[in-house]
Amino acid sequence: MGTATSGATPPEGRVGELARGVAPPDGAAAREAGERHLRLTKPPGSLGELEALGARLAGMAGRCPPPVPERPAVLVAAGDHGVLSRGVSPWPQEVTAEMVRNFCRGGAAVNAIAAEVGARVLVLDAGVAGETEPHPLLRRARVRPGTADLSRGAAMGREEAARALLAGAEAAGALLREGADLLVTGDMGIGNTTPAACLVAAFTGRPAAEVTGRGTGIDDATLALKVRVVEEALGLHRPDPSDPLGTLAALGGLEHAALAGAMLEGAARRVPVVLDGVSSCAAALVAAALSPPAAGYMVAGHLSAEPGAGAALEALGLRPLLDLGMRLGEGTGGLLAVPLVRAAARVLSEMATFEEAGVSGG
Numbered sequence: 001m002g003t004a005t006s007g008a009t010p011p012e013g014r015v016g017e018l019a020r021g022v023a024p025p026d027g028a029a030a031r032e033a034g035e036r037h038l039r040l041t042k043p044p045g046s047l048g049e050l051e052a053l054g055a056r057l058a059g060m061a062g063r064c065p066p067p068v069p070e071r072p073a074v075l076v077a078a079g080d081h082g083v084l085s086r087g088v089s090p091w092p093q094e095v096t097a098e099m100v101r102n103f104c105r106g107g108a109a110v111n112a113i114a115a116e117v118g119a120r121v122l123v124l125d126a127g128v129a130g131e132t133e134p135h136p137l138l139r140r141a142r143v144r145p146g147t148a149d150l151s152r153g154a155a156m157g158r159e160e161a162a163r164a165l166l167a168g169a170e171a172a173g174a175l176l177r178e179g180a181d182l183l184v185t186g187d188m189g190i191g192n193t194t195p196a197a198c199l200v201a202a203f204t205g206r207p208a209a210e211v212t213g214r215g216t217g218i219d220d221a222t223l224a225l226k227v228r229v230v231e232e233a234l235g236l237h238r239p240d241p242s243d244p245l246g247t248l249a250a251l252g253g254l255e256h257a258a259l260a261g262a263m264l265e266g267a268a269r270r271v272p273v274v275l276d277g278v279s280s281c282a283a284a285l286v287a288a289a290l291s292p293p294a295a296g297y298m299v300a301g302h303l304s305a306e307p308g309a310g311a312a313l314e315a316l317g318l319r320p321l322l323d324l325g326m327r328l329g330e331g332t333g334g335l336l337a338v339p340l341v342r343a344a345a346r347v348l349s350e351m352a353t354f355e356e357a358g359v360s361g362g
C-alpha cells in the first residue's frame, strides 16, 4: 500500500505498483451509511448531495460513520510548458516561478482560502523552468525545467512522466504521514490549460473545441489559435487512452503527472482527494485510467468555468459540489469544498437517530 518506493524497480514499474495498490471503496460501508441516513432525524434524502457524499466517504474509509477530516492539506504542483511558445497564454513563463515564491510567502489566493478552511499548503516544483528557492513549504523535485512543445513533439519522455507522477505520490505520501487526512489538489503553470485540454480530449474523446477554454482570459483570436494547437497536438500524437502514461508523456504537463500521482497515493491510502479545476480534472483522468478504482476516492470540489473541467468530471462520473464561476486553479475551488466534505462526514457521526432522540415518525 502507499508509495511504491522499491529502489530497483524502474519508474514506470513503480507507477504500476502504485496503481495496483488502490483498492475499490468498501461498498458495504457505503450502504451502511445510506441506511443510517434513513434513521437520522430528518426527512429521508433531505440533505441532498451531502448524503451521497457521506456514503461515498464511508466507502472510502471502509467504515460508517466515516472519520471527519480534521487536517486537510492542499498540494499545489507547479510546472512550465513548452507549448507556451505557441502563444496560447498571454502571461510570461516567469510567472510560474514567481507564483511559487508567492505561495511560499503566503500571498496567493490558495494561501488565503487554505487559511480560511484550516488547510496546510505544500507546493511541489515538479518542473518549473525558472529557479525556485528552497523553502519549508516547497518540495523541489523538478524532473525537467518545463516540458517541450507538445504541438511539435512529445511534451516529455515516458520515464520523465513516470518520475513526475512518483514525485507527486511522494509529496502526497509525506503529507499523509505527517497527519493530513484529506488531500486537495492544486496546480500552477502558465500555459497549463492547453495540456489540460489535450488530456481531456484524449481521455474523453471529445473534440478540441469543446474542451478548450479561455484559461486566464484570452481573447477570441487567441482561443481560436489555442483550439488549433490542441487539434494539431491530437493529430500529431494520436493518443491511445489505454496507454495512460504514454498519453500523459505526449500531451501533459509535469504538474498534471504529479497530481495524478498524488491522487493515486491518496486513493491507495483510502483518503478522500478533492479535485480543483481543469488541471486537477485532467490529472484525475490520467489517475483513473491508470487505476479505475481511484475515481472512487475523488470528490469534485467545484465546476471550473474552463470547459474541459466539466467534460472530465462527467467522464469520471463525478458531480461538482460548488459552481462559483471560478477559474483560477492553485487548489482554490477544491479548498472551498472542504467544509462540505467535513459536514457530510460529521452528519453521519453526530446526528441522532429518531430512536435516540425520541422523535416520532422515523
Ligand SMILES: Cc1cc2ncn([C@H]3O[C@H](COP(=O)(O)O)[C@@H](O)[C@H]3O)c2cc1C
Pocket: 088, 089, 090, 091, 095, 099, 187, 188, 189, 190, 191, 192, 193, 194, 214, 215, 216, 217, 328, 329, 330
Ligand atoms: C498571476 C496568476 C496566478 C495564477 N494562479 C493560477 N493560475 C492559473 O492560470 C494558469 C493557466 O492558465 P493559462 O493556460 O491561460 O496560462 C495556470 O498557472 C493556473 O494555475 C494563475 C495565473 C496567473 C497569471
Ligand SMILES: O=C(O)c1cccnc1
Pocket: 193, 214, 215, 216, 276, 277, 278, 279, 304, 305, 306, 309, 326, 327, 328, 329, 330
Ligand atoms: O480550471 C482552472 O483551475 C483554471 C482555469 C483557468 C486558468 N487556470 C486554472
